[in-house]
Amino acid sequence: MKAQTIAVLGGGSWGTTIASVITRNADVVLWARNPETVREINNQHSNQRYLPGTQLPARLRATSDITAAVEAADVVVMAIPSQHFRHVLREFKQHVRPGTPVISLTKGLELSTHMRMTEIIAEELPGHPRGVLTGPNLAREIMEGKAAASVIAIEDEAIGRQLQDVFKSGLFRVYTNTDVTGCELGGVLKNIIAIAVGMGDGQGAGDNTRAALITRGLAEITRLGVAMGGKPETFAGLAGMGDLIATCTSAQSRNRHVGIELARGRDMHEIVSDMTMVAEGAKSAPAVMALADRYGVAMPIASDVARVLAGDATASRAFRGLLRVEAGAESEPG
The missing domain is CATH 1.10.1040.10 (N-(1-d-carboxylethyl)-l-norvaline Dehydrogenase; domain 2)
Incomplete structure (x- = not known):
């Protein structure tokens, strides 16, 4: 899997930050539900609500069309709050290509089921490799170019190494781990x-x-x-x-x-x-x-x-x- 296009779903501070980081390695489409946010990212290259005073990469593209965001994606990255996570998966599950890895950035549990986000991915999108990007990552510091380290946790080591190349950038170091359960629970x-x-x-x-x-x-x-x-x-x-x-x-x-x-x-x-x-x-x-x-x-x-x-x-x-x-x-x- 050589990732060419990455879909990042969620236009909050962390989703926007990770989308910005990935633009150095691949084409990125950032999905946000709010059309105003989409227009601001595309036209002003900023997201003042979540990252005030921060300039976003000019090559970062945003859309409010979730189908358009995921249908050509080689990887789908989920930056969606835990209580809306399953709903968003259901919105696009019919449009994502089979076998596309789905990576969670969310550090929460679903209240009604007590499930982790990767467990929800497995339930809603069986057959898709699933993992989590987690660690001591404060969005604003990463956008300011300060050194930080993260972990990409996924069971398939080969996919983990490929995703490591997608996410790592400059002073943002990314390590691999196969312990998805432990990494995800640490963040929660x-x-x-x-x-x-x-x-x-x-x-x-x-x-x-x-x-x-x-x-x-x-x-x-x-x-x-x-x-x-x-x-x-x-x-x-x-x-x-x-x-x-x-x-x-x-x-x-x-x-x-x-x-x-x-x-x-x-x-x-x-x-x-x-x-x-x-x-x-x-x-x-x-x-x-x-x-x-x-x-x-x-x-x-x-x-x-x-x-x-x-x-x-x-x-x-x-x-x-x-x-x-x-x-x-x-x-x-x-």
């Missing part, structure tokens, strides 16, 4: 921990507290990820620890922002109404807890965050429970 689960860290930061917790939350949060992520079939070493890499650090410490992190605002006493409806982009951790928390129950994995930090998001506890009360008074062996939950 770290969002919950980032909300916890934001709750702490919003209440003035110190660097020691943040480090403890990140470290103990990684232990929770790894326990559930391994129980679900991921490899332990994946969670020590870019898709696990790397993504967790970036999301828990960056001022650009949407999930950390949610935690900070919760700590300030705002409710979720208020917070979400002020946000342009989706905070996947807030959306996926109930599904994460359902999976923890199903696999019998203790996730005390994630559980506290889920209770706050559900309105069953306040951020100030929950944060006091994030670091347990009773501490046993470091290998134990809690």
Whole structure:
């Protein structure tokens, strides 16, 4: 498979960023539902709603016709929020060529089924290779040309190496991995921990507290990820620890922002109404807890965050429970 044309579906910050990166290696068509966004990308080479002040490559083309975007594509890249992911797959599934790889950029779970995005791809588009691009990737920094690393996870190693050449560009390094489950779960689960860290930061917790939350949060992520079939070493890499650090410490992190605002006493409806982009951790928390129950994995930090998001506890009360008074062996939950 030598990719000539790539369809990127989703005109938000990350979809637009990845589409821009890929233009250095292949022809790219970016699908966005909003015709205004499409016109702006094609005519002004910008996307001010999601990437204000950023110049996009002149060769990046956009369309609001999803059929036109996918029918000639050698690879389809999905930058669609988790709760709309299946619907968009169904919109184009009759028009994509057989065997075309479908790659997810989405770090969330489907609430109604608790499924990962690659599982949804397998269900809706059987026979298509499926994978995930994930890691500590903040869109604005990549658009500014700052160094970053990511992981393309797909079971077929040969396709993985070919996709590596599609996505890598300049200071944006891309590594391969065959552990799709672990890489995908790392991206999903770290969002919950980032909300916890934001709750702490919003209440003035110190660097020691943040480090403890990140470290103990990684232990929770790894326990559930391994129980679900991921490899332990994946969670020590870019898709696990790397993504967790970036999301828990960056001022650009949407999930950390949610935690900070919760700590300030705002409710979720208020917070979400002020946000342009989706905070996947807030959306996926109930599904994460359902999976923890199903696999019998203790996730005390994630559980506290889920209770706050559900309105069953306040951020100030929950944060006091994030670091347990009773501490046993470091290998134990809690």
